[in-house]
Amino acid sequence: MSGWGYALKLSKEEVKNAEPPGTVKLIDHELQRTPTGTNYNEDHIELVPHPSRSPADPLNWPKWRKLAVLFTVSLYALIANIASANIASALPLLTFQLLPPNSLTRLGHLVAYNVLFAGCSNIVWVPLANIFGRRPIxxxxxLILIFSSMGxxxxxxxxxxxxxxxxQGIGAGPEQTISPEIVGEVFFVHQRGRAMALYTVCLSAGSLVGGIIGGYIAGNLGYKYIFWITTALSVFIxxxxxxxxxxxxFDRKSHLAHEERNNTYNDEKEGTERDERAINTKYQSTFGIAQQLSVGMYRGHIxxxxxxxxxxLALPGTWVVMLHYGGLVGAIVTLATIAPALLSAPPYLWGNNVGLINVAGLxxxxxxxxxTHFTADLLVTRGAKKEVHGFSEPEARLPAMFPALVIAVAGIWCFGFSAANGSKPAWVGMAFGLGMVSFGLTQIPSIGFNYLIEAYYSVSSDCFVMTTIVRGVISFAWTFFVVEWVFTRGPREPFGIFGMLMAIFALLTIPLWIYGKRWRIATAKYLPKAGEGEH
Structure with missing residues (x-):
């Protein structure tokens, strides 16, 4: 059963014993006996999701292949965000390099519209990826990223x-949605935290690396070389x-059902068993080079x-993660846009070096x-070992997010209030603030994305769509107005408000941590029934 009325009536013990979507048995407590007769539990990690026997199943790929996939989607995130952010530190130079001259406020639209379309394009990209597959999309x-960079x-x-x-924003869109979905499809539950950590480091570092190099490229070679270098990087990815x-x-449900039907033949005569082994051997040998490089599939239901x-949007976890991610990306894009404008003016006058503020962020x-690497999976496995049933709950990851949320909110205020000081040493506080927000941007989405994958596996890619739309809208709204707002009202007011909003978003994590499982029971009816082993 599901529904809010049913879920709210459950006792704490009933909630603890329930197995809604997202709750999986990760640890098998096997009772062992020592030679002296003492009983003890020996814990074994279960493979979740349960893989099929098909070599085309991403969970069965060799380690080198999984790492190659992780490297590629992470590199895509890095390069796409470099492409998005590298022009931000060059905006003061574009005021006279791009003719006729444009105001800094108008040039800020080059950043604002890019992040808006990067987020909103996923309303098309993700459904297409669910219909035709991840690879062709x-x-x-x-390809769009390559040709738009050339443009x-x-x-x-x-x-x-x-x-x-x-x-460029449209071409970068899938790195925010399909890339983390691919990570979730290739790695088991107890491996996803560390894998997602690498992806989110690249996701966050891209905008910072772009901010560092953009000013130097535009100052020494001209702003056009920003796009030609991005073109070369895009061809490589x-x-x-x-x-x-x-x-x-991969349709794991159908493969597992096929294998289960074949296994029923084992109760027949030995000859039938030989036939089954022959069928399975043939079935497992079909993932060759041609199949690996093939492009295109069709799953219908457009x-x-x-x-x-x-x-x-009926799922509470979607709201929490999308507000976290939208607020953090909005903050980092805003900081990366306004910092070069502030540091190119008196009393700083950094010139081509304005991008160096992003070193603190890096x-x-x-x-x-x-x-994130050392805490994300540790909390999940440790929680499952302590749980009497060996259950792994997505909410077990959330406590690792609390310090990062506090640090990120404090970082927004640190940047804004330091910038408002106006003295020459104030750049130190601005740098610290940027570094604090970057810390949060790396850790919080990593945990949040894993939460969406594990709590709502069957619709996680759709959750990512809403997350990136909100990210794009918030980033667009903040960067569209922030330059004029800062120069007319000073940095204290806008960044004080941004920090307050992020603090409100952060507080939403507490009820999700406490009541998340009960809410998953209530909203289970909104999820398609996942196939066996799909978590």
Whole structure:
């Protein structure tokens, strides 16, 4: 049963023993006896999801293949965010390099519209990926990123450059939704935290690396080389995607059902068993080079798949994660946009060095990645070992998010109040603030994305759509107005408000942690029935 009325009436013990979508048995407590007659539990990690016997099942791929996939989707996130952010630190130079001259406020639209379309394009990308597979959609998006980057290098007017930036955002869209979904499809539950940590480090570091190099490229070579370098990087990631990443959208439910039917023949005579082994041997040998490099599949239900993302708004976890991610990305994009504008003016006058403020962010990003690597999976396995049934709950990951949320909120205020100080040493506080927000941006989405994958596995890609739409809208709203707002009202007011909003978003984590399982019981009716082993 499910529904809010039913879930709210359950006792704590009934909730603890329930197995709604997202609750899986991760640890098998096997009772053992010592030679002296003492009983003890020996814990074994269960493989979740339960893999099929097909070599096309991503869970069965060799370790090198899984790492190659993780490397490629993480590199895509890095390069796509470099492409998005590298122009931000060059905006003060574009005021006179791009003719006729444009105001800094208008040039800020090159960042705002890019992040808006990067988020909102996923309302198309993800349904298409669920219909035709991950591989063709990723390749198509990367081709758009290549040609739009070339368009930016060829553009001679502001409007031409703006169109190129919009299509760059569209080409970068899947790195926010399909990439984390691929990570979830390739790795088991007890491995996803560390794998997602690498992805989110690259996701966060891209905007910071882009911010560091953009000013130097524009100052020494001209702003057009920003786009030509991005083109070369985009071609490289396209080749990696084509040769290293097979299709990861796999119908495990059908394969497991097929294997179960075959296993029933084992009760027959030995000859039948030989026939079954022959069938399975043939079945397992079909994942060759041609199949790995193939592009295209069709799963139907087009209209239903385009409607599906909006249905995930009925899931509380979607709201919490999308507000976290939207607020954090909005903050980091805003900081990366306004910092060069502040540091290029008196009393700082950093010139081409304005992008160096992002070094602090890069340090925060690396520290956040290390912290996530060592805590994300540890909390899940430790919680499952303590649980009498060996259950793993998605909510077990959330406590690792609390320190990062506090640090990120404090970082927004630290940046804004330091910038408002106006003295020459104030850049130190701005740098610390940027580093603190970057720490949060690395750790919080890593935990949040894993929560969505584990709590709502069958619709997690649709959850990512809503997450990135909100991310795009918040980032667009903040960056569209922030330059003029800062220069008319000072940094204290806008960043004080941004920090307050992020603090409100952060507080939503507490009820999700406490009542998340009860809410999953209540909303189970909104989820399609997952196949066996799909978690």
């Amino acid at each position: 990723m390749l198509l998006a990367q 930016g290098g060829l553009a001679t007017t502001f409007n031409g450059l703006l169109i190129a930036r919009i299509f 396209f080749l990696c995607q084509f040769f290293l990443v097979p299709e990861t959208l 209209i239903r798949r385009f409607i599906a993302p909006w249905k995930t 340090i925060g990003c690396i520290v956040g990645g290390i912290a």
